[in-house]
Amino acid sequence: MLEILEAGLFTTIQDLGREGYQQFGVTRGGAMDPLALRAANALLGNDAQDAAIEIASPGFIVRALEKCVVSLAGAEFAVRVGERFVPMNSALFMRADEVLRFDAAARGRYAYLAVAGGFEVPKVLGSYATALRDGFGGFGGRALQAGDVLQNQARAAFAIERAGKMLSRAFTNYYTSDAPIRILFGPHDNFFDNAARENFLRTEFFTSEISDRMGTRLFGANIARKTEEVLSCGVTRGAIQVPPDGQPIVLQADHQTTGGYPIIATVIRADIPRLAQKRAGERVSFQSTTMEKAHAAWNELDECIRVT
Amino acid sequence: MNDLNIRVMGDAAVLVEVGETLDVSLNARVHALARELDQVRGVVSIVPGYTTLLLEYDPALCEYDALLQQILRAAESRAASSIQDTRLIEIPVRYGGEFGPDLEFVAQHNGISVEQVIAIHTRDIYQVFMLGFAPGFPYMGIVNEKIAAPRLETPRQRVPAGSVGIAGRQTGIYPRESPGGWRVIGRTDVKLFDAQSEPPTLLRAGDRVKFVNVGNS
Numbered sequence: 001m002l003e004i005l006e007a008g009l010f011t012t013i014q015d016l017g018r019e020g021y022q023q024f025g026v027t028r029g030g031a032m033d034p035l036a037l038r039a040a041n042a043l044l045g046n047d048a049q050d051a052a053i054e055i056a057s058p059g060f061i062v063r064a065l066e067k068c069v070v071s072l073a074g075a076e077f078a079v080r081v082g083e084r085f086v087p088m089n090s091a092l093f094m095r096a097d098e099v100l101r102f103d104a105a106a107r108g109r110y111a112y113l114a115v116a117g118g119f120e121v122p123k124v125l126g127s128y129a130t131a132l133r134d135g136f137g138g139f140g141g142r143a144l145q146a147g148d149v150l151q152n153q154a155r156a157a158f159a160i161e162r163a164g165k166m167l168s169r170a171f172t173n174y175y176t177s178d179a180p181i182r183i184l185f186g187p188h189d190n191f192f193d194n195a196a197r198e199n200f201l202r203t204e205f206f207t208s209e210i211s212d213r214m215g216t217r218l219f220g221a222n223i224a225r226k227t228e229e230v231l232s233c234g235v236t237r238g239a240i241q242v243p244p245d246g247q248p249i250v251l252q253a254d255h256q257t258t259g260g261y262p263i264i265a266t267v268i269r270a271d272i273p274r275l276a277q278k279r280a281g282e283r284v285s286f287q288s289t290t291m292e293k294a295h296a297a298w299n300e301l302d303e304c305i306r307v308t
Numbered sequence: 309m310n311d312l313n314i315r316v317m318g319d320a321a322v323l324v325e326v327g328e329t330l331d332v333s334l335n336a337r338v339h340a341l342a343r344e345l346d347q348v349r350g351v352v353s354i355v356p357g358y359t360t361l362l363l364e365y366d367p368a369l370c371e372y373d374a375l376l377q378q379i380l381r382a383a384e385s386r387a388a389s390s391i392q393d394t395r396l397i398e399i400p401v402r403y404g405g406e407f408g409p410d411l412e413f414v415a416q417h418n419g420i421s422v423e424q425v426i427a428i429h430t431r432d433i434y435q436v437f438m439l440g441f442a443p444g445f446p447y448m449g450i451v452n453e454k455i456a457a458p459r460l461e462t463p464r465q466r467v468p469a470g471s472v473g474i475a476g477r478q479t480g481i482y483p484r485e486s487p488g489g490w491r492v493i494g495r496t497d498v499k500l501f502d503a504q505s506e507p508p509t510l511l512r513a514g515d516r517v518k519f520v521n522v523g524n525s
Contacts, residue, residue, distance in 0.1 A: 022355045022364075023342075024501075024509045025439040124503050134443055134484070136503035187315030187323040231330060232440060232447070234355025234362025236321040257355055258440030266318030294319035295367050 001065040002115065004148040005099065008060035010213075012130040013121055013138035013150075014112075014253075015051050021125050022234065022257040029129040029137070032056075032110045032213055032253050035273035036074030039171060039305040040114035043071035043091040044162050050118030050153075051128035053144065055111045060102040062113070064094040065149065069116040069159045073167065075108025075277060089171055093163035108175060108277040116159035120151040132213070133254065171304045174274065180287035181275050183240065183265040184294060188230055191262035192242075196224045200264055201286055205248070209280035213254040215241075216275055218284060222246030225262055232260040238267035252276060270297035312383050314376055317362065324361040324379055332450060334359050335437050339394075339514030344382035350375065356438045356513040358447075396433065396516045399481070399496050401472050402524040403429075407495035414457045414474060414491055425493065426521055428455045434479060436515045444483035444501030444509040448517055451477040463489035470495045472519065479519075483509075494524075 004011075014037060017030025031037035031054055041050050053060075058077065064070075071091040072079060079086050081100050086092050088111065094100065102111070121128050121139055130138025139148060185197065192200075203221035211217045223246045235241075239251045241261035250267055251259070253276075267275060268289060278284060289297075313325040326341065327334040338356050345354060345363065350370025355362040365375055403426045404411040415422045434448035441447075456477045464487060467473075471482045473490025482488055483500035500510045511517065 019352050021508065022353050022362075023439065023513060024507060025441065025443045025445055026503075026508065027443075028353075125506075125508060131503075134503070184316050184318055187317045189315070231328070231358040231360075232438070233323060233357035233360040234438075236317050236362065236364055238318050256441060258357060258438060263317065266316070266321075268319045270319075291316070291319055291372055295372075298319065298367070 001068070001152060002062045002070075002150045003065055004062055004144050004146055004150070006059050006061040007144045007146055007148070008055060008057040008102065010056045011060055011144045012054050012132060013051050013119060013128055013144070014054040014130060015049055015128040017129050017253065018125050018127040018131075018137075025257050026125060026134070027131060027254050027257060028237065029131050030127065030253050031112065032276045033074055033112070033273045035174070035301060035304060036110065037112045037114075039073040039089065039167055040071045040112040041118075042305045042307050043073065043165050043167065044069065044114055044116045044159060046114060046116065046118050050114065051121055051138075052112040052114040052119070053150075055102055055113060056109060058102050058104045061099060063099045064096055066096045067158075068094050068152070069163050070094060070100070071114045071162070071165075072111060073114075073171075074111035075105045077105040077111050078103040087166070089167040091162045091165040093160065109279055110277060115150075115152055116162060117153045120153045131254075165307050168304070168306050168308055170306065174301075174304045175277055177274070180285045181271045182268045182289040182294065182297065183286050184268060184291065185265045185288060186263070187266075188262040188264065191226050191230065192223070192264050197264070199223060200248075201288065203285065205284045207278045207280055207282050207284060211280065213252055215252050215255060216250040216278065218248045218250065223248060223264060225264075229260045230262050232258045235259040235263065236266065238269065238272050239263045240265050240267065250275060268294040268297060270294065270301055312380070314379060320367055321362060321364045322375065322379070324363060325359060327359040330358050330437075330449070332435050335435060336514070341383060342513070344385055345379065348375070348378050348382070358437050394514050394516050396518060397511060398518050398520050399472075399498055400520050400522040401430075401494040401496050403494035403521055405524045407524055408472070408493040410457070410473075410491035411493040414455055414493055417457050418454055420454060425455050428452050429474075429479070429493065430519045430521050434517045436511050436513050436517060437478075438513050439509060439511070442483055442486055442501075443503070444511065445480060446500075446511045446517070447478055447480055449478040451479050453477065457491045459489040460491065463487050467492060468495065470497060472496060
């Protein structure tokens with residue numbers, strides 16, 4: 001059982017998102033960094049689908065109302081329990097009344113705090129994820145606030161044996177890699193000529209500070225496109241829309257279910273977490289890959305969340 | 309079904325295009341194809357658009373090449389090219405006044421009376437092309453050109469829940485209060501989205517809708 005003392009900004013309950021409701025206009029949502037959420041659950045032996053707290057700003061402070069085992073994964077926030085610094089990407093034991101505090105992050109944007117057994121929040125449309133814009137899911141459909149108390153699932157085991165577990169180096173290496181973000185071109189190939197595609201691959205983009213849970217906005221080049229809009233179609237996470245101003249937007253967890261901007265390319269699933277963790281001003285470049293390599297890269301992610 | 313294009317949208321989704329123009333019968337094919345593909349193993353989400361279907365799939369359960377074969381097979385089946393019976397849902401609307409601040413504009417823009425706008429809007433039956441923008445928001449048409457109207461140049465910050473609007477030759481309903489640029493001609497009390505219901509929306513893509521004038525008092 002955890003009590004939120006200070007919530008910070010945009011702190012929400014998330015899981016791996018809602019599947020199958022996009023046809024009703026319901027966003028998939030879920031963790032901005034699904035790999036880190038899976039890692040936080042893996043550290044505790046939880047289900048991959050269990051709910052965790054997504055922390056997107058420093059200043060998040062919680063108190064354990066009883067002894068518990070929690071895990072931390074994702075952005076490299078400076079985290080203390082009492083006065084003692086604790087490493088990210090590990091599981092730790094907290095005594096009753098101990099206070100855990102997030103200070104500024106050295107790298108990344110989103111971190112996850114999970115508790116052994118998962119948090120007890122109701123599933124709405126098959127998911128624990130907070131649909132913030134639409135006001136449902138997670139903790140009462142809203143961001144967490146000071147005073148909120150989060151219960152463990154009734155089935156939760158205390159799991160003391162998980163305390164001290166760490167993620168392998170492969171996890172941090174994944175994020176610190178400066179490899180380009182891999183994409184598959186399409187679907188709107190006929191809206192972009194070869195020069196536009198080459199320009200897209202050649203450009204070193206920067207992430208904009210107005211990026212949010214709906215999309216990562218990039219600037220650095222104007223990608224030329226035909227002027228007409230496409231008829232709105234269903235869109236998936238990672239799709240790179242090019243609006244009339246030519247500045248690409250990569251759709252992220254809370255993207256709208258349909259869109260009318262042409263999509264030049266789509267980020268492969270394996271590279272979405274790395275892109276989602278980029279902060280304002282960080283560089284992003286893209287590289288074209290193949291379907292086969294993209295699927296192999298996805299399968300290789302399992303290695304990143306191996307617990308030692 | 310001829311002229312089917314299957315386009316890649318990343319490593320776990322494909323966009324199936326049945327055409328490139330907004331057309332009621334093309335859109336009906338989208339929904340027929342969606343029904344055929346609903347049971348394909350590994351497909352986790354199907355999102356209809358005007359002339360497209362987005363299929364999100366799990367490559368661990370259904371390989372890309374196998375998925376393409378299944379889509380082509382489904383498209384060739386008789387059911388996918390036949391228009392099936394769809395539900396007809398009536399939506400009661402209070403037109404004009406505080407409920408429809410743009411009703412006068414739509415009338416003036418088209419050189420007809422507000423009564424004629426209401427008569428035309430309630431006479432035709434509309435197809436739900438797709439849901440999008442917000443949970444439960446139906447994009448419907450095709451609206452008679454006599455009551456077509458351009459979007460607002462500057463969208464409103466707050467459009468009340470239930471507002472019925474026109475944009476170009478489409479009509480839609482705002483399920484909840486939100487910003488919006490459609491010309492609002494009336495309002496309904498009907499609830500279009502409820503996260504606690506299954507399915508969560510009153511309307512589904514492919515449904516037919518008829519508006520009913522219930523006065524504005």
